[in-house]
Amino acid sequence: MKRIGVLLLTAVFCLLTVGGCGSGSSENSNAPVTIVATDNGWDSQKLHNAIAELIVEHAYEGYEFEVSTASSTMNWQALTAGDIDLDIESWTDNVATYEEDKANGYIIDLGVLVPDSAQGLYVPRYVIEGDGERGIEPMAPDLKTVEDLKKYPHVFPDDEEPDKGRIYGSIPGWMADEILYKKYQYYGLDKYYNYVRLGSEATLFASLESAYNQGEPWVGYCYEPTWITGKLDLVLLEDAPYDPELYLEGKCSFPAQQLKIVSSSKFPERAPELVDFFKKYRTGSELISKGLAHLIETGASHRETAIWLLKEYDYLLDEWLPVENAEKMRAYLNSLQTN
Known part of the structure; x- marks a missing residue:
């Protein structure tokens, strides 16, 4: 092209x-x-x-x-x-x-x-529910919302700073990344997690697929439709109900667009x-x-x-x-x- x-x-x-x-x-x-x-x-x-x-x-x-x-x-x-x-x-x-x-x-x-589309912070389903066939125990059984992440930084450790967790952000330059970073700050997740931006969609999805194949924890930005959400069993973390007055400030759910x-x-x-x-x-x-x-x-x-x-x-x-x-x-x- x-x-x-x-x-x-x-x-x-x-x-x-x-x-x-x-x-x-x-x-x-x-x-x-x-x-x-x-x-x-x-x-x-x-x-x-x-x-x-x-x-x-x-x-x-x-x-x-x-x-x-x-x-x-x-x-x-x-x-x-x-x-x-x-x-x-x-x-x-x-x-x-x-x-x-x-x-x-x-x-x-x-x-x-x-x-029909969706976007936000996702985790593999086995992080919450486990996967008996793969011998994976639930890692964060009470994880339902973005704010719940405060309880689980140890589940998603940042290899470069083990005392903090790691959240994979959106792609630099994307408008969604600006909103997601505000959300990260609004919920006080910056006290518990590092916000890591990978350089491209391909790199972001590669990190997710690698973690998934190894049964490891992962939390980060994703959206639908993509090949990765069609291939892997992922859960979109809940957030406050969408409010057009609060959305761009990162204080509620991304809308189903x-x-x-x-x-x-x-x-x-x-x-x-x-x-x-x-x-x-x-x-x-x-x-x-x-x-x-x-x-x-x-x-x-x-x-x-x-x-x-x-x-x-x-x-x-x-x-x-x-x-x-x-x-x-x-x-x-x-x-x-x-x-």
Whole structure:
């Protein structure tokens, strides 16, 4: 998948290109329109982007698809400025300025991509209940809530500072990490635990899977849909009921979110025929988790997994696309068998 920077390359492009960065202002009226989507770093979004790229470039004419790889905060700023077209799989409840940006007309909600999601602090189920088949005794039998973690730092020791426990935070640059760190402080967990940020989603999930395979305790950030939550038996720790006034301060549960497709206000003018597709583009936690599991189990790329998913769940093309475009997409997918 083609990639560009968020701000620097956009600025350079605007300076060097005659006519600036406006849509359709190229000297060559037949030049393809480049659609730019956010890539905030997590696998489910990468897979959703790969599916969208295939559709945009091969079910329609005259478009190219690129992604902007940056933190979710930087990408959101570029989206509201109109430098990025789409945020596919947008966790809008994590964005402090979402409602304001929408009210100001900077962004448009195009549709709901995943109607069911979750995020927060998770532990393996055997930490609470044990696992007789694996010979694991319960380690924290009364652990139910985030605040209960105060009683169990010894269960989750930090190897580098054994007198404290270790909580694995979210990914640096993710908005969820800002909220989770406030939660860590709000509940006074900073007195008992170190908050450890690993550099990427892959590293975070590798630490969880390694601990799980060895039957060791682990507590940290996770979200759904992901391949890891589909593969492992995990428990989301309870928190105070969601309150929109308290959520961004880390004082209650993460909301069960609808993951959306959000566009800049300029996108409908730049690609009017794609708007209908993105309004209908819908997957769901179960479907995308199956795709992510295929990616991990086979070692396929996100693009290869997207191709597999579109072939395996062919009916999606009829739900998302007009008949002519769906058949064009099928013809492209079938042509890959002979390449």
